[in-house]
Amino acid sequence: MSRWKPDARGRLEKAALELYNDKGFDATTVAEIAARAEVTERTFYRHFVDKREVLFQTNALADVLAHATATAAPLAPLEVIIHALTEAAPVFEERAELVRQRQAVIAANPELQERELAKLASLVSTLAHALRERGLDSTTAALAAEIGIAAFKVAFDRWINDPDQHTLAQHIRETLDATRHLTAPAEHAAATDDGSLPGQENVA
Amino acid sequence: MSRWKPDARGRLEKAALELYNDKGFDATTVAEIAARAEVTERTFYRHFVDKREVLFQTNALADVLAHATATAAPLAPLEVIIHALTEAAPVFEERAELVRQRQAVIAANPELQERELAKLASLVSTLAHALRERGLDSTTAALAAEIGIAAFKVAFDRWINDPDQHTLAQHIRETLDATRHLTAPAEHAAATDDGSLPGQENVA
């Protein structure tokens, strides 16, 4: 028979989630998590680089974004981003309850918010890289990626706090539409319509 | 005569900067900083909430942004933001050398990058609040603030890595112009086609 109960990592994750929810992140020690998962503290650190990382297992998202960006039809950068984010939406929508719970924990703790921002920043890098692969110049790619994730933040926030009114995908679309209205409105919009496809426009 | 040398905080700040630059953030202990500043470790923590915070004394920036946003002429949101960021630019330009040095330290350490993102997020809140005060609805304000800071990130990055080609203010203006091109341009199809995303069907 096996020397240890299987899936130590899973048990740790579950224990951590429960405790963070129950007593709050700060009041939870790694020792407690380990004890509840019936492993040692050391084992916790073998599975997660730190106490926060348990909540941020989401590399799936980066993969979806990168893939969707790479395979999207030739479109203006913002359309590509809408496409990619829309593809990614189900990752959240499929486990809305868990996501909300997780978000509540994060909302209650500044350290966790920092980590979340870091994760989002890494998504920006991923997106920007994927856009560069599509031929965008580096500044445009960086800017488009930043704006995309910025819009996602707002859309996600609205989705979390606006239970079931709309899907996340709808919020994303609405938010990016709002972005267009925000940035376009006063100016005449058609000036740059020289028929070119995705923007090779340079940042003058 | 006085019991202690004056300006403990200033000495701590100086000592920390030097050590972070010299041996790196990780390799520097608070004990070392305190020793060099000729105070105790405890005193360090009385002046700075943690080891990172020494590098993020920048509440001046938030004040400038909030004030400039509040007093800007009535304009489209994005114009207000351009105005505010432009007002804030001198905060950096006036001490470009120090800013570059600081940025190098931050670039070398993920923990510091996390903190920086947190500070920027707090600027987003400040900006959004100021925009709401101007009468924008909460979602538009949040979105405009996110986009403004996103553009600022890109502009700042270009400024740091593009020594003296342009001023930060120029970069900001260029970047926000690029934002307009990114979001507005040439998407004549979008006006009538609010429906399906092209290419959606064959993206796994």
Place this chain on the structure above:
DNA sequence: ACGGTGATGTCACGAACTGACATCACGGCT
């Protein structure tokens, strides 16, 4: 049966913070 491997345990430790209490120049008040 044998030896290598990988997941876990054990131990020891440094370094980041924190709470509680002590000290004592300074500045104001009487």
Place this chain on the structure above:
DNA sequence: AGCCGTGATGTCAGTTCGTGACATCACCGT
């Protein structure tokens, strides 16, 4: 002048995070 409150600092003890080094031992392939 003398007393007193205050604020900045020191001292100390303790908790928790996170890591390196080494030990254990079921499992798996040969």
